Amino acid sequence: MKRTSQVFLGLISLLVLMLALTGSGLAQGSDPTDDEVNAVASQLYCPVCENIPLDACGTAACEQWRGIIREKLAEGWSEDQIKDYFVAQYGDRVLAEPPRQGFNWLVYLVPALALIGGVVLLGLGFQKWRRAAVESKPTISSRKAKKSPEPSDDYIRKVEEELKERSRSSK
Amino acid sequence: MAAEIGFGALFITLIFAVYSIVAAVYGQKNKSQAWILSARQAMILVFPLLTVTIAAMLYLLVTDDFQVAYVADVSSRSMPVYLKLTALWGGQAGSLLFWSWLLAGFGSAVALRKWDRDGDLLPWVVVVNMITLAFFLVLNIFYENPFLRYWQDASGILTSFRQPKGALPIFPRDGSGLNPLLRHPGMIIHPPMQYLGFVGFIIPFSYAIASLITGRTDDRWIQISRGWTLWAWLFLSLGLVLGARWAYDVLGWGGYWGWDPVENSALMPWLTGTAYLHAVLIHEKRSMFKEWSLLLIIITYLLVIYGTFITRSGLLSSVHSFAQSRIGPVFLGFIALTVIITAWLLNSRWKKLQSQHALEKILTREGLIIISVVLFLGLMVTVFWGVLFPTISELATGQKVTVGPPFYERVAGPIMGGILILMVLCPLAVWSFVSYRHLGRLLWKPFLVSLIGIALPVWGGLTRWPALIAFWLVAFVLAVNIFEFFRRTRLRRRTENESWGTALARVLKRNQRSYGAMIVHVGVVLMALGVIGIEFFQTETQGTLAEGQSLSLAPYTMTYEQLDVFDDMSSARNVARAVISVEKDGRVLGELNPRRDFYYDSGQPVTLPGVRSTLIGGVLVATWPAKKKSTA
Amino acid sequence: MKKILLWGGLLLLLVVLGIGLYRSQQGQVGVGEAAPDFILQSFSGETYRIADYRGSVVVVNFWASWCESCKPEARDLEAAYQYYRPRGDVLFLGVDYVDTEPEALAYLEEFQITYPNGPDLRTEISQAFRIRGVPETFVIDKNGQIAHLQIGPFQSLDHILSVIDPLLD
Numbered sequence: 001m002k003r004t005s006q007v008f009l010g011l012i013s014l015l016v017l018m019l020a021l022t023g024s025g026l027a028q029g030s031d032p033t034d035d036e037v038n039a040v041a042s043q044l045y046c047p048v049c050e051n052i053p054l055d056a057c058g059t060a061a062c063e064q065w066r067g068i069i070r071e072k073l074a075e076g077w078s079e080d081q082i083k084d085y086f087v088a089q090y091g092d093r094v095l096a097e098p099p100r101q102g103f104n105w106l107v108y109l110v111p112a113l114a115l116i117g118g119v120v121l122l123g124l125g126f127q128k129w130r131r132a133a134v135e136s137k138p139t140i141s142s143r144k145a146k147k148s149p150e151p152s153d154d155y156i157r158k159v160e161e162e163l164k165e166r167s168r169s170s171k
Numbered sequence: 172m173a174a175e176i177g178f179g180a181l182f183i184t185l186i187f188a189v190y191s192i193v194a195a196v197y198g199q200k201n202k203s204q205a206w207i208l209s210a211r212q213a214m215i216l217v218f219p220l221l222t223v224t225i226a227a228m229l230y231l232l233v234t235d236d237f238q239v240a241y242v243a244d245v246s247s248r249s250m251p252v253y254l255k256l257t258a259l260w261g262g263q264a265g266s267l268l269f270w271s272w273l274l275a276g277f278g279s280a281v282a283l284r285k286w287d288r289d290g291d292l293l294p295w296v297v298v299v300n301m302i303t304l305a306f307f308l309v310l311n312i313f314y315e316n317p318f319l320r321y322w323q324d325a326s327g328i329l330t331s332f333r334q335p336k337g338a339l340p341i342f343p344r345d346g347s348g349l350n351p352l353l354r355h356p357g358m359i360i361h362p363p364m365q366y367l368g369f370v371g372f373i374i375p376f377s378y379a380i381a382s383l384i385t386g387r388t389d390d391r392w393i394q395i396s397r398g399w400t401l402w403a404w405l406f407l408s409l410g411l412v413l414g415a416r417w418a419y420d421v422l423g424w425g426g427y428w429g430w431d432p433v434e435n436s437a438l439m440p441w442l443t444g445t446a447y448l449h450a451v452l453i454h455e456k457r458s459m460f461k462e463w464s465l466l467l468i469i470i471t472y473l474l475v476i477y478g479t480f481i482t483r484s485g486l487l488s489s490v491h492s493f494a495q496s497r498i499g500p501v502f503l504g505f506i507a508l509t510v511i512i513t514a515w516l517l518n519s520r521w522k523k524l525q526s527q528h529a530l531e532k533i534l535t536r537e538g539l540i541i542i543s544v545v546l547f548l549g550l551m552v553t554v555f556w557g558v559l560f561p562t563i564s565e566l567a568t569g570q571k572v573t574v575g576p577p578f579y580e581r582v583a584g585p586i587m588g589g590i591l592i593l594m595v596l597c598p599l600a601v602w603s604f605v606s607y608r609h610l611g612r613l614l615w616k617p618f619l620v621s622l623i624g625i626a627l628p629v630w631g632g633l634t635r636w637p638a639l640i641a642f643w644l645v646a647f648v649l650a651v652n653i654f655e656f657f658r659r660t661r662l663r664r665r666t667e668n669e670s671w672g673t674a675l676a677r678v679l680k681r682n683q684r685s686y687g688a689m690i691v692h693v694g695v696v697l698m699a700l701g702v703i704g705i706e707f708f709q710t711e712t713q714g715t716l717a718e719g720q721s722l723s724l725a726p727y728t729m730t731y732e733q734l735d736v737f738d739d740m741s742s743a744r745n746v747a748r749a750v751i752s753v754e755k756d757g758r759v760l761g762e763l764n765p766r767r768d769f770y771y772d773s774g775q776p777v778t779l780p781g782v783r784s785t786l787i788g789g790v791l792v793a794t795w796p797a798k799k800k801s802t803a
Numbered sequence: 804m805k806k807i808l809l810w811g812g813l814l815l816l817l818v819v820l821g822i823g824l825y826r827s828q829q830g831q832v833g834v835g836e837a838a839p840d841f842i843l844q845s846f847s848g849e850t851y852r853i854a855d856y857r858g859s860v861v862v863v864n865f866w867a868s869w870c871e872s873c874k875p876e877a878r879d880l881e882a883a884y885q886y887y888r889p890r891g892d893v894l895f896l897g898v899d900y901v902d903t904e905p906e907a908l909a910y911l912e913e914f915q916i917t918y919p920n921g922p923d924l925r926t927e928i929s930q931a932f933r934i935r936g937v938p939e940t941f942v943i944d945k946n947g948q949i950a951h952l953q954i955g956p957f958q959s960l961d962h963i964l965s966v967i968d969p970l971l972d
Contacts, residue, residue, distance in 0.1 A: 038713055045573055047901040050488040051431050058778050061869040064903045091925040096575035103568050107560045111553040118545050126533055133529035486824050499824045507817050562823040
């Protein structure tokens with residue numbers, strides 16, 4: 001039981017760790033320094049055409065919007081200020097992800113809860129199944145609990161591998 | 172004439188489908204084999220019948236019959252013949268018809284197999300297949316008729332199938348042609364693969380439902396549907412990959428996956444379908460978790476229908492989606508019925524299906540597979556939520572929001588990393604039991620080899636450690652798989668005294684399934700390499716160039732040589748083609764030709780980047796008038 | 804308990820899909836319906852609130868500088884505005900949809916439009932009217948109800964006059 005929960009703690013931490021790290025990793029890699037306009041534009045979506053990022057959109061209107069970004073950058077506006085300006089002009093949907101306020105927290109919360117819930121359910125499940133296995137085979141499991149001596153010599157290892165091979169080839 | 176034949180065959184197919192349903196149910200209720208066989212007969216015939224409709228439509232397309240509204244919408248005189256054929260699935264009505272045809276194909280094929288052993292499942296397989304086919308046929312007949320034609324009377328221009336009173340046919344001189352983005356060889360193969368993948372899952376679904384209805388608790392349905400499911404999964408995978416490659420070729424931002432709602436709709440069933448393929452293994456070896464397999468295949472099919480619904484109903488907006496359509500409400504009704512009936516069936520049989528689950532250790536193959544299934548499901552749920560959230564948000568707050576790549580990448584990255592890790596451990600884990608020591612012994616050599624996956628990039632100058640970890644994982648999975656087969660071959664060589672070559676061949680032959688799995692896993696790993704490469708190493712720059720000027724993005728230099736503007740009359744488009752010469756570290760690589768095509772028939776322009784891809788890297792140059800962007 | 808959750812979840816999903824679908828299929832605010840109230844901040848800084856103009860006819864025209872089909876009707880709208888101006892009971896408002904200010908002002912300059920125009924901030928106004936594209940014009944009668952919905956440009960000055968005249972007493 002302890003082993004199981006340890007494994008799970010490990011798994012969850014690993015997932016969380018990777019989530020946090022991937023976020024930072026991605027943030028580092030994407031903006032070249034001589035393309036500040038595109039750097040901002042890539043975080044915005046074309047207000048008119050559907051689901052096209054502003055840096056990729058070729059229409060005249062998108063040209064105008066990139067022009068605005070250029071202007072604002074020249075005036076010394078920060079990325080966030082420019083994004084806020086676009087939101088004030090065109091609404092929340094120009095951002096690539098919902099602004100983190102109010103109702104929109106749910107977009108992150110629900111999957112996080114679902115994942116954690118899934119992991120928890122899985123953990124409980126594993127416990128239940130483990131118990132079922134132990135209960136249904138009392139003699140064998142108690143033997144296993146004694147920790148069988150490790151097959152240290154070559155011959156036994158070969159036999160194990162052979163058995164494995166045989167069981168696989170019976171598929 | 173052709174339109175009448177086509178529509179007539181369509182209508183007759185519907186009659187056959189409905190007859191099939193009625194006959195099967197009646198035969199089942201009254202235990203009449205004759206009726207059931209008659210139903211089966213009808214099911215066999217739907218495919219040839221619908222082929223007549225498809226042939227009629229293709230004929231209309233190829234002969235430029237623009238009186239038919241659909242032909243005028245998606246085709247034009249200047250399109251090459253192959254594009255006219257692909258225009259069959261270029262618009263809503265035609266693609267629905269194509270879908271129905273593939274569905275009928277699968278249905279007829281299933282009906283043709285030998286049913287002696289599983290007679291009790293047959294009526295229900297017929298019913299499920301034919302109800303689904305009937306629904307899609309109804310969509311084509313009553314809502315999106317591809318055979319509507321243009322007529323003119325006193326009040327103006329009308330579209331209808333039959334000639335209205337006092338109206339005369341009109342024959343537009345030309346059609347608008349396919350959306351320029353679709354005029355690409357990708358149009359030949361990506362939609363058919365995708366649809367085959369989607370539609371293919373009706374087979375295992377119908378077997379599963381049949382099994383539920385008849386109250387069986389065995390897994391016979393899995394045995395007989397296994398082949399079909401693999402094919403459906405294969406087509407779906409191909410469809411996704413081809414779509415990604417097409418997008419890269421055609422869209423000007425080097426993207427291969429935009430987490431667009433329509434792309435996600437294809438991804439979701441793939442995720443649960445893959446989970447199903449793995450869950451089925453546990454179920455075969457240890458007879459546990461049967462109900463998981465059932466649930467997964469049912470969810471996969473429901474996701475297919477759901478995905479089609481949101482793509483076609485106009486509920487979501489996307490570059491991929493079809494124009495506004497009236498099919499939305501009736502489609503929702505169909506989904507509601509399917510979901511409710513399926514849920515109710517599962518509910519009533521669930522207790523019977525439950526088997527004793529006994530699993531001593533997680534670190535067994537079945538334990539790890541279960542974890543991988545949970546990961547796949549988790550990713551699917553997240554994508555599902557992301558796709559639906561804008562709709563929910565608008566209902567709740569009145570504000571429209573976009574859920575875009577940042578959201579999906581943040582979740583997909585770690586989950587896929589987790590799945591990669593499992594791909595390492597799983598092949599090594601033995602069924603039922605593995606000890607840490609044993610695992611360690613199996614892993615240490617591949618682990619050492621995998622360090623090359625870190626050493627090489629670091630030596631090449633890479634310091635970004637998420638990428639290093641990713642490369643290491645990829646190398647590890649490759650190493651583990653290779654070592655595994657090496658080990659088996661060596662064991663066989665020793666015990667059977669064969670040469671390396673013979674031993675390897677024999678090992679491969681006896682373990683075809685695991686060999687196949689290894690190939691797929693290695694393929695996935697290679698794709699992961701590609702994805703890592705793009706996500707972490709893609710560089711891009713942009714600049715405005717006059718003729719003769721260069722833009723550099725180390726180690727590449729791109730020089731704008733000239734712009735050729737000309738009319739290509741054979742395809743009725745105006746082409747503005749740039750000649751960009753590309754050099755790498757001073758050495759000339761060649762020329763790229765990004766261009767802007769303006770199609771006269773549709774009045775729409777499309778900009779196509781110039782792309783050069785090699786195994787080690789690629790260059791993509793996209794141009795817009797007075798703007799240029801390149802990625803390396 | 805788990806069953807109630809699952810069934811509830813499924814039904815909720817279907818309901819959400821149903822409402823979402825209904826909303827996406829709804830067209831523009833239609834003739835006979837009450838016009839949505841809104842506030843427009845013009846480019847020159849004035850504020851216009853529709854509810855304040857009960858008793859006048861209000862012409863709400865959605866346009867954009869990047870919209871080619873808006874151009875044919877631009878001068879006609881200005882002419883109609885000048886025609887009704889002495890009366891004082893017809894208000895013309897131009898709502899600039901998803902546009903950029905410099906280009907918008909250039910457009911107004913080009914067509915010499917003098918009636919009030921302002922940006923549709925956060926696209927709230929266009930969402931309230933549920934427009935599907937530009938240009939679209941909503942003519943609101945003196946009781947605050949939509950009297951005419953024009954999708955696409957007006958054909959001519961006479962066309963505009965023929966729509967507004969019946970609404971005046």
